[in-house]
Amino acid sequence: MKTTYLSRITRVAKFEFLRFFKWKQELLTVGLMCFGFLIAILWPMIIAFFESEQRIAVFAEGQLPDVAQVEFVRLPPVDRQRAIDAIGDEYDGVLEVDGFSMTLHVEKSAGWQDSVRPRLRDWMQTRKFNALDLDQEQRDFYHEDIPIQMLYTSRADDEDAEAAETERRGRGLITGGILMLLFIGVINGFALMMSSITQEKMTRVTEQLLTLLNPQEWMDGKILGITLHSLKSMVLTGGLLLLLLNGMHMAMVGGFMSLPLTFWVFLNALFFLIVGLLLVNSFLAGFAATIDDPNHSSRSTVMFIPMLPVFLSFSIVGSADSAMATFLSIFPLTSFAAMPIRVAEVGVPWWQWVLSVSLMLATLYWARRLAAKLFRHGITMYGKEPSWKEIWRVIINT
Structure with a gap:
């Protein structure tokens, strides 16, 4: 039975991924990435050539x-x-x-x-x-730079302050990049989930598919497939930005840009981003099934709620050791965006990390079950949308 379940959701996930994946478009995107990298390197010479x-x-x-x-x-x-x-x-x-x-x-x-x-x-x-x-002494005194010595009590005494400041700026660049890529992934999932489910509902395709699959299998496969497509968009966008930034760095400073990105920070960010996208897409999938016509439904704006954790996490960049940052990194509906920032900027106690992961995985399990129930309840309703009272009843009984 387990093998049948996995094969079914894998088939649905593959269908949803290939449904929006166009290999010619991907090759064009990669080509544009390389072209942009080349332009960034040659830009100073291009300006000098045309500038009179x-x-x-x-x-x-x-x-x-x-x-x-x-x-x-x-x-x-x-x-x-x-x-x-x-x-x-x-x-x-x-x-x-x-x-x-x-x-x-x-x-x-x-x-x-x-x-x-x-x-x-x-x-x-x-x-x-x-x-x-x-006199010359007064002129030299006026032009003399005034250094500011930075002493970090939480670091080793022999650590160079300037190197610490450079590392801090690099961590800020990493956290900003994580949130930007997460925002792209959420937007991508919102667009694809809304279009796929509402289109299937309006054309009555899902009724035929549900004769072969149960709602949970259909939802799990759809969530997984669109999440893979969102991850693909994030990887391509991240690669493009990294190439452009490296090109600008090579043109203006020289050499490749170095970031304080450790394997643990990368692995942790990747894990939270994947689970976060699965959680967000679960919410989007279930709620999209309650919308009859996205062009006229007033509740379509509620689909933007999953972007709120990303916006909230922008406020803790640079202050990841605050009480607000700690709360956001543990609360399961915001931890997928806040915890990667805390791990990248400050040390996180192991128990907070374990608690955050446990709550987030438990919420993901509940969200996918809720998505299937909302899908089962809303997919067969045509001409009207389930009321808020009916939706709330489904949420309570999940």
Whole structure:
């Protein structure tokens, strides 16, 4: 009997996965990933190739500004009018300096002016500072960087503070990426579950299928198949973002980007994401069966409730040791999003992790049974939707 059950839900899961899986589209996505990675690496050279150098005449004494892709030409005051008349032909702009005020003459607004203005302001601030009656020691004292020493009492005394700060930023990038991928998985499951179940209900296909399968087998296979498709979308999106970030890092800094991602953090995040998607899709599957027509049903907005744990978990990024973070990581309806953040940012006591996993798995078992009962109750109702009272009765009796 067990083999029959597994073979049946596997067949349904394979059908649901291949129903939305298009291999040509996947190859196109991978190709776009590689193309985006290549563009990110070559982007600085592309910009340099298309960017033309601007030529600006300057009427000022002393050192001229130093701005990339801009050539400053010093001219005598007698050439002022001639230079202004030559804007657009010989010069792209004329910079007049009167004391500590500046006037930039240009023919029309252009993008290069946005990058030049801040550098000109910095140049003028330097001129104003150099005009002060200060000796070299005072100037050096003013320009001296003020370091901030970070001492972490919970870490080893010989740990480098700068390395700890870099690791903290890396952990923030990891937790942000986990939540973003989870959001993509939930959205994907919402769209596919809503379209598949409501379409089958409207076309009365499920009535024929239920002569071969019971509602629990049909729900388990559908939840598993769409969850696999959501995981596929998350993996492709995560790979694309990782390639783009590495490409930008190679172009701007050099070398591959390193993240403080340990095997335990990765394995823990993967486990909670998979179980979380199964839990979310169980809720979506059961509730979608109570909707008669998604285009006119007022209760379709309730399907967005599974996104709430993801939004709540964004609030604990950077404060994963707070009481709120502890509660969200243990509560079974939010732990799938909050616990990976806590594990990635701070240490989690073993008993909290075990309690969180136990409650989440128990809730998943209850949710899949609830999905099957709601499916059995709602799939045969055409022309109307079960009332909230009927739905609540099913929930209570699960």
